[in-house]
Amino acid sequence: MxxxxxxxxxxxxxxxxxxxxxxxxxxxxxxxxxxxxxxxxxxxxxxxxxxxxxxxxxxxxxxxxxxxxxxxxxxxxxxxxxxxxxxxxxxxxxxxxxxxxxxxxxxxxxxxxxxLNENGYLEEKYSEQPYSEKSQMFLSDRYIVGDCPHCNSRTKGDQCDSCGKDFEPIELKNLKSTIDDSEVTFKNTKHIYLKLPEFQKSLNEWITSKSYWRSAVKNQSLGFLSKGLIERAITRDIDWGVEVPLKNYEEKRIxxxxxxxxxxxxxxxxxxxxxxxxxxxxxxxxxxxxxxxxxxxxxxxxxxxxxxxxxxxxxxxxxxxxxxxxxxxxxxxxxxxxxxxxxxxxxxxxxxxxxxxxxxxxxxxxxxxxxxxxxxxDFTWDSFFDSNNNELVATFGNLVNRIQSLIKSNFNNVVPQNKNLDEIDNNMITDIKKSFESTGNFLEKRQFRNGLKEIMNLAKLGNRYIDQKEPWSTVKTNSQLASNTLWVGANLISNLGVLIAPYLPKTSVKISGMFNIKDNAPEWKYREVKAGILIENIEPLFKKIEKENKS
The missing domain is CATH 3.40.50.620 (HUPs)
Structure with missing residues (x-):
C-alpha cells in the first residue's frame, strides 16, 4: 500500500x-x-x-x-x-x-x-433584484420567501422546496424578507455575470466521465446541467466582501x-x-x-x-x-x-x-x-453512549488492557520471546497484515465507515484469539505457548495503533508510547514489536460513560 x-x-x-x-x-x-x-x-x-x-x-x-x-x-x-x-x-x-x-x-x-473577463467569460447586464426598503438593502435569494409560481407552496430563493422547479425571484408571489418580514420590492441594478452556458458541453463531458463519483453527486450534477445552465451574477450590491476590480463598481462586491x-x-x-x-x-x-x-x-x-x-x-x-x-x-x-x-x-x-x-x-x-x-x-445521545461503552471500551480498549495486564503480571512488562508459532498464531498475524490492505482499500475509495468496521473487526478477532489461546492458563503449564500468544497480542495492539491513526490520532500516539515508539506519524504498514521491549504502563485508552438524560 x-x-x-x-x-x-x-x-x-x-x-x-x-x-x-x-x-x-x-x-x-x-x-x-x-x-x-x-x-x-x-x-x-x-x-x-x-x-x-x-x-x-x-x-x-x-x-x-x-x-x-x-x-x-x-x-x-x-x-x-x-x-x-x-x-x-x-x-x-x-x-x-x-x-x-x-x-x-x-x-x-x-x-x-x-x-475570466479577459477571456470573454464575463459580461455586464442590468436586472431587477429584490430589495428591502425597511432594511435599505438588496436581498440575496436565501433571504426572500414567497409563493412558488408553479405550485403555490411557500418557499425561499430561486428553487421551490416542494416541487423542485427553478424560477426567477421576481416570479414569486407575496414576497417577504426573512430578515425583518418586510415587503420586498425590485430595483434595477447592473452586475457582472459569468457566462455559464458556454461551459455546458465541457462540464457535461467531464462529469459524465467520472465513473468513480458517488451516485448522488454525479446524478445531482447531471440533473443540474440537464435543466440548462444560465448566466449567473457574480457581483452584489453590498459593501462587505472582495472589491470588484472594475471601474464604476466601487460600491459593489464580488x-x-x-x-x-x-x-x-x-x-x-x-x-x-x-x-x-x-x-x-x-x-x-x-x-x-x-x-x-x-x-x-x-x-x-x-x-x-x-x-x-x-x-x-x-x-x-x-x-x-x-x-x-x-x-x-x-x-x-x-x-x-x-x-x-x-x-x-x-x-x-x-x-x-x-x-x-x-x-x-x-x-x-x-x-x-x-x-x-x-x-x-442520526446522532442520538443513547447511540453515542453505546458506541463509546460497547465498542471503544468493551472491544478495542478491553483488548489492549487484557494483553497489557497479562504481559505485566507474567513477563514483568517485557514483550516475551516468540518461538515456533502455531497455526492459530500465524493466522492471527496474517489477519493483521491483511487488514492494512482491506482497510486501505476502503479509505482510498472514501468509504470511511467500512474502513472503521475493518479495524474494529480485527479488534474483535483479537479478543476471540486471546479467549481461544487462554494465556492466563497456559502460562502455568507451557510458558512458551503463553509467550507466543502475548507476543502476537503485543503486535496486534501495535498494528491496531497504526490502523486507527487516521481515525483516532491521540489513541494511536498512546499506543506508540506504550512500546516506546517515538514516531507519531507511522507508515501504513505492518509494525512489528520485537521481543524484549519494555512496555510502558498506560492509562486505559477509553473511559466508560454513564448514560445521562440529554433530552
Missing amino acids: LKNNPENILVCVAWPYVNGEPHLGHIAGNNLPADIFARFHRMVGNNVLMVSGSDQHGTPVTIRAKEENTSPEKIADKYHKIWSKTFQELDFSFDLYTKTGTENHKEIVQKLFIS YVWFEAVIGYLSASIEWAKSSNNLSQNKELWKEWWINPESKHFYFQGKDNIPFHTIILPAILMGAGEYNLPYDVVANEYLNFSGKQFSKSENWAVWVSDFLKEYDSESLRYYLSSIMPESSDS
Whole structure:
C-alpha cells in the first residue's frame, strides 16, 4: 500500500460561514472525513496538502453583525477564532486553515475575475433584484420567501422546496424578507455575470466521465446541467466582501458563491508562502494546482455539490490553467434525534459544549461510525453512549488492557520471546497484515465507515484469539505457548495503533508510547514489536460513560 511514486493529493474542505459556532453536523459532514483521508494519504507516503478556511463574507455574517450591533469584520474574526480552536481540539490536521478576509485571498480572487473577463467569460447586464426598503438593502435569494409560481407552496430563493422547479425571484408571489418580514420590492441594478452556458458541453463531458463519483453527486450534477445552465451574477450590491476590480463598481462586491470556492486555490498559495511550508519554495502550490498528475478531493455537504461540480470547474476552465476536481466527496446530512441540525433554530449539539464533557476521540469514533456517506444518519445521545461503552471500551480498549495486564503480571512488562508459532498464531498475524490492505482499500475509495468496521473487526478477532489461546492458563503449564500468544497480542495492539491513526490520532500516539515508539506519524504498514521491549504502563485508552438524560 506504500507508494513508490508519491502522488500529490490536495484535500479541500468546505469553508464554513463564520456567523456562529460549529455543531456536530459540520464535523461529520466534511471536516472529519477530510481529516481521515488526509492522514491516511500521508501515512502511505503521498504529498498531502489539506486546506480550508472561514468564509467571512457571506450575508449570514452581516445579519449576525446587525443582531449583535457590531461590524461584520468583528463577527467574522470572533467566530473564525472559535472555529480554528475547535478544529485544533478535534485534532484536524490542516496544513493551513485561513480566512477569506486576507489580502492574499483578495488578490487571487481578483486575478481570476480579471482572467475570466479577459477571456470573454464575463459580461455586464442590468436586472431587477429584490430589495428591502425597511432594511435599505438588496436581498440575496436565501433571504426572500414567497409563493412558488408553479405550485403555490411557500418557499425561499430561486428553487421551490416542494416541487423542485427553478424560477426567477421576481416570479414569486407575496414576497417577504426573512430578515425583518418586510415587503420586498425590485430595483434595477447592473452586475457582472459569468457566462455559464458556454461551459455546458465541457462540464457535461467531464462529469459524465467520472465513473468513480458517488451516485448522488454525479446524478445531482447531471440533473443540474440537464435543466440548462444560465448566466449567473457574480457581483452584489453590498459593501462587505472582495472589491470588484472594475471601474464604476466601487460600491459593489464580488458575490460570495464565486469568491469562496476560489479559497482552495488562494489558501494553497498562502500556505506555500507561509512558515508552514518547510521547503520555503513559494511556488510549491503549483505541484497541486498546475501539475496535471495531482488529484483534488473536495469534501462537502450535499447542499454544496453544484458549487464544486459546476461553478468551481467553470471558473477554473475559464481561467485556463488550473487542475479540475478529481472527486467531490459530498456527504448527506447528519441529523439530531430525527431533525436536521439548524443554527437558526438552535437545534444542535454544539462542539464546544460536547468537548466540555466528553473526549474528542470518542466523538471522532462515533461520528466516523455513523458518517452520512450515502444517506442521512442520526446522532442520538443513547447511540453515542453505546458506541463509546460497547465498542471503544468493551472491544478495542478491553483488548489492549487484557494483553497489557497479562504481559505485566507474567513477563514483568517485557514483550516475551516468540518461538515456533502455531497455526492459530500465524493466522492471527496474517489477519493483521491483511487488514492494512482491506482497510486501505476502503479509505482510498472514501468509504470511511467500512474502513472503521475493518479495524474494529480485527479488534474483535483479537479478543476471540486471546479467549481461544487462554494465556492466563497456559502460562502455568507451557510458558512458551503463553509467550507466543502475548507476543502476537503485543503486535496486534501495535498494528491496531497504526490502523486507527487516521481515525483516532491521540489513541494511536498512546499506543506508540506504550512500546516506546517515538514516531507519531507511522507508515501504513505492518509494525512489528520485537521481543524484549519494555512496555510502558498506560492509562486505559477509553473511559466508560454513564448514560445521562440529554433530552
